Amino acid sequence: MPSRYATETARRRTFAIISHPDAGKTTVTEKLLLFGGAIQLAGTVKGRKAARHATSDWMELEKQRGISVTSSVMQFPYKDRIVNLLDTPGHQDFSEDTYRTLTAVDSALMVIDVAKGVEERTIKLMEVCRLRDTPIMTFINKLDREGREPIELLDEVEDVLKIQCAPVTWPIGMGKRFKGVYHLKRDVVHLFSPTHGGKIQQGETIQGLDNPRLDEVLGSQAEELREELELVMGASHQFDKDEYLAGRQTPVFFGSAINNFGIQELLDDFVEHAPPPQPRPTEIRKVSPEEETFSGFVFKIQANMDPQHRDRIAFLRICSGTFTKGMKLNHVRIQRDVRISDALTFLASDREHLEEAYPGDIIGLHNHGTIRIGDTFTQGEALAFTGIPNFAPELFRRAQLRDPLKMKQLHKGLQQLCEEGATQLFRPLTNNDLILGAVGILQFDVVAHRLKSEYNVDAAFETVSVQTARWVTCEDERKLEQFKDKAAANLAIDHGGDLVYIAPTRVNLQMAMEKWPEVTFSATREHGISQ
Numbered sequence: 118m119p120s121r122y123a124t125e126t127a128r129r130r131t132f133a134i135i136s137h138p139d140a141g142k143t144t145v146t147e148k149l150l151l152f153g154g155a156i157q158l159a160g161t162v163k164g165r166k167a168a169r170h171a172t173s174d175w176m177e178l179e180k181q182r183g184i185s186v187t188s189s190v191m192q193f194p195y196k197d198r199i200v201n202l203l204d205t206p207g208h209q210d211f212s213e214d215t216y217r218t219l220t221a222v223d224s225a226l227m228v229i230d231v232a233k234g235v236e237e238r239t240i241k242l243m244e245v246c247r248l249r250d251t252p253i254m255t256f257i258n259k260l261d262r263e264g265r266e267p268i269e270l271l272d273e274v275e276d277v278l279k280i281q282c283a284p285v286t287w288p289i290g291m292g293k294r295f296k297g298v299y300h301l302k303r304d305v306v307h308l309f310s311p312t313h314g315g316k317i318q319q320g321e322t323i324q325g326l327d328n329p330r331l332d333e334v335l336g337s338q339a340e341e342l343r344e345e346l347e348l349v350m351g352a353s354h355q356f357d358k359d360e361y362l363a364g365r366q367t368p369v370f371f372g373s374a375i376n377n378f379g380i381q382e383l384l385d386d387f388v389e390h391a392p393p394p395q396p397r398p399t400e401i402r403k404v405s406p407e408e409e410t411f412s413g414f415v416f417k418i419q420a421n422m423d424p425q426h427r428d429r430i431a432f433l434r435i436c437s438g439t440f441t442k443g444m445k446l447n448h449v450r451i452q453r454d455v456r457i458s459d460a461l462t463f464l465a466s467d468r469e470h471l472e473e474a475y476p477g478d479i480i481g482l483h484n485h486g487t488i489r490i491g492d493t494f495t496q497g498e499a500l501a502f503t504g505i506p507n508f509a510p511e512l513f514r515r516a517q518l519r520d521p522l523k524m525k526q527l528h529k530g531l532q533q534l535c536e537e538g539a540t541q542l543f544r545p546l547t548n549n550d551l552i553l554g555a556v557g558i559l560q561f562d563v564v565a566h567r568l569k570s571e572y573n574v575d576a577a578f579e580t581v582s583v584q585t586a587r588w589v590t591c592e593d594e595r596k597l598e599q600f601k602d603k604a605a606a607n608l609a610i611d612h613g614g615d616l617v618y619i620a621p622t623r624v625n626l627q628m629a630m631e632k633w634p635e636v637t638f639s640a641t642r643e644h645g646i647s648q
């Protein structure tokens with residue numbers, strides 16, 4: 118008989134939902150939680166005018182703008198599995214967060230809007246998934262609206278995203294004529310029932326495509342469906358689990374998330390086919406989830422998630438071993454042992470104190486400023502998981518305080534918000550400026566908004582003459598000192614204490630690199646053991 122550890126590990130399914138903004142990612146998340154029994158009543162999904170908001174959205178700003186700007190983690194049991202669902206922000210200005218979230222999952226679910234098809238962000242996200250051959254399921258959403266022909270959409274996904282499509286469910290009509298979906302493998306028709314009032318409403322199911330009941334209910338659409346399916350089955354690929362697990366084929370589901378429709382089929386197939394926890398690379402070896410000593414890495418940090426507690430939480434993905442409450446872990450980068458007595462687990466929208474967790478699970482550690490994104494925790498072995506980088510920002514602004522008496526608060530706020538990784542703080546060596554770097558412009562609005570609401574600091578961000586930044590290192594201590602002396606006007610310290618070259622132009626950077634060949638200038642920063 119397999120051990121309890123093996124059984125618990127094998128039942129974990131950890132995945133992220135990704136999509137172009139507005140395709141319905143948050144709605145799908147919420148409906149998965151509803152079908153998973155994690156919530157009883159789905160909130161009317163946020164939107165600029167919506168009065169109630171999706172359970173997975175934490176931030177006020179998100180509600181105002183109607184987009185998801187932060188990813189959240191939710192765990193729920195379904196059938197005999199434990200599902201860990203990681204939501205991601207769709208907007209491109211938050212792509213770093215999405216990128217890092219994707220390092221912590223074993224598979225992904227891609228949501229596509231039936232009217233829009235493959236969009237710009239869908240392509241980018243697909244590229245990220247492909248870096249690790251992450252298996253992807255696809256949900257084509259909003260079938261209650263008029264959209265593109267399903268066959269045409271599958272062709273587009275195959276052409277543009279370069280991945281084979283295998284339809285698992287097939288829609289019966291769309292828009293006003295949308296009647297339901299047919300499950301190709303189970304040979305079952307699920308009929309669509311649009312009235313649900315936020316709760317699960319089961320429409321009728323009919324077994325068998327040749328069932329006369331289908332003609333009774335669908336009229337002429339029944340025959341249309343049979344003909345269409347004959348065509349589809351002849352022209353498209355059959356679901357092949359190995360191809361899916363290798364990241365070469367995506368099983369495709371159709372539905373309407375807002376109407377709770379098509380989600381159950383998706384969830385049932387997801388828990389059956391999606392991969393359990395996978396091995397993860399470190400600087401020296403791969404760590405298998407079968408290893409029973411604990412290891413995990415931090416892929417995300419979030420400040421003030423719970424406004425009442427004002428805490429900072431580091432999200433850690435367990436790669437191997439069992440986490441038990443009160444256990445002692447080695448924080449590898451700073452070579453320090455810490456006892457973790459109050460880790461958190463994320464049960465849908467509630468946080469609960471955790472007794473035990475297994476590979477694939479995400480746990481929340483309280484961060485008092487010592488934990489950084491990319492940090493590894495183990496039971497002693499000096500491992501460092503790889504592939505969780507910080508990217509050099511492309512946009513820079515100087516923080517301007519409206520009330521000079523709030524300087525201490527501003528420092529604290531910026532320091533804590535920058536730990537989250539979406540923005541980076543640079544303090545020049547030669548003046549007292551506070552320069553914020555980000556990959557997307559919306560980040561500055563988020564920081565200004567959060568400084569005000571979470572730290573009560575009124576700050577604005579003004580342009581500054583910095584165009585690009587590089588982390589600098591040099592093996593030769595003496596050379597480094599010379600460089601620090603000569604280039605001091607262009608050097609800064611980031612919030613993690615590392616040295617950064619901030620360049621007013623790309624030409625300036627180029628010249629500095631030529632002048633100091635012994636110095637390494639890096640566009641990404643990954644935390645190893647020795648840093």
Ligand SMILES: Nc1nc2c(ncn2[C@@H]2O[C@H](COP(=O)(O)OP(=O)(O)OP(=O)(O)O)[C@@H](O)[C@H]2O)c(=O)[nH]1
Nearest residue numbers: 138139140141142143144184185207259373374375
């Ligand atoms: N007609 C229709 N609208 C839907 C459906 N699912 C979601 N929507 C709407 O589409 C809009 C976007 O949905 P969200 O779930 O917020 O999309 P998102 O992908 O999370 O967007 P971001 O938060 O910007 O990343 C909302 O107005 C939803 O009400 C659906 O099945 N049918």
